[in-house]
Amino acid sequence: MQNRLVLTATVEREDILRYTPAGVPVLDMWLRHHSRQQEAGVERDVICEIQGIMAGDACREWAGKLAGQTVRVSGFISQRSLRNSRLVLHIEYVEFVKG
Known part of the structure; x- marks a missing residue:
């Protein structure tokens, strides 16, 4: 099964870098996307x-x-946790988009 999302967006907010108890660095951010798309013509x-x-x-x-x-980010989506079904994008790749 495929789970891949590519999105161009503005980073509205970025938290400070944090570390898991195992020492893995984690960066949380909120992305806002706005575009015009074709749907049913x-x-x-x-x-x-x-x-x-x-x-x-x-x-x-x-x-x-x-x-x-x-x-422009790409990654996969998953629910936030076992108890929270809100979708979160797990980012694997980031590149700046020139305006």
Whole structure:
């Protein structure tokens, strides 16, 4: 089964870099997307916000640099936890998008 999401969005908010009890760096952020898409032959505005989580050594490179930036991210979606079914994007790749 495939679970891959690529999204161009603005990083609305970025938390400070934190570490799990096992010492893994984690960076939480909130992404806002706005575009026009075709659906059933009709153009519509698409607006959404999703929480993104990046884990691992790449977090150190990106921490403090993303807030307010437009980025293209890719990763997979999963529920936040066993008890919280809200979707979260687990980011594996980030690149800045030039305006």
